[in-house]
Amino acid sequence: MQEAAAETIKSCENEIVSLKKSLTPDDMFYVTLRYVELEDRKAIARSLKPDYFISVHSNGSENKSMIGTATYYYKPFSKKLASNIYNQMLSVFKGYLYSGQAGIYDSISDGAPYYPFSVTRLDECPSVLIETGYVTNNDECYKL
Numbered sequence: 001m002q003e004a005a006a007e008t009i010k011s012c013e014n015e016i017v018s019l020k021k022s023l024t025p026d027d028m029f030y031v032t033l034r035y036v037e038l039e040d041r042k043a044i045a046r047s048l049k050p051d052y053f054i055s056v057h058s059n060g061s062e063n064k065s066m067i068g069t070a071t072y073y074y075k076p077f078s079k080k081l082a083s084n085i086y087n088q089m090l091s092v093f094k095g096y097l098y099s100g101q102a103g104i105y106d107s108i109s110d111g112a113p114y115y116p117f118s119v120t121r122l123d124e125c126p127s128v129l130i131e132t133g134y135v136t137n138n139d140e141c142y143k144l
Contacts, residue, residue, distance in 0.1 A: 038118040046124055052081060053127035055119040058144065060136040067140045069093055071112045072129045074120035079112070081126045086112040089130065097133075097143045 036044070045053045059068070069089045073082035117129045135141040 041119055042122060045119075045122060045127070050125055053119065053122055053125055054085070055117075055127070055129045057129060057131050058133060058135045058141075059131040061134055062136075064136055064138070066134045067098075067137050068131075069133055070131045072115045072117055072120055072131075073112065073127070074114065074116050075123070075127070078120065078126040078128055079114075082112040082128045085128060085130060089132070093133075097140070 041055070059066075059070070069086070071082045071086035071089065073079050115129075120127050120129050133140045133144045135144065
């Protein structure tokens, strides 16, 4: 999935004027190993003054057959970023995770919806929350 994420970011470079390097790989590793409260996530983002804030998650559902990706935004100035990331994620899903399964994503994927998740409500920069797929679906979890 790291390759898919790298492809997604690379393909969005036309939209990204400058992306500040704010965390070292060691910092990122540390942050992912501990739970960070929602308000603390926003405070960390504000202190780093990023150009973008992208929160990456995996989805879950009681319906074990659910599959899909979505990229949520809240502030209007984040909509374009959410749409661009979503389109690239969908391309990766169609081209790699579900290649050869025509139409599977046309009716299942959630798109780039407006939703007031805490991490999407930053005023300082465009912010989105990406749901990379459903870990409650065994096949999709394996592919992720």
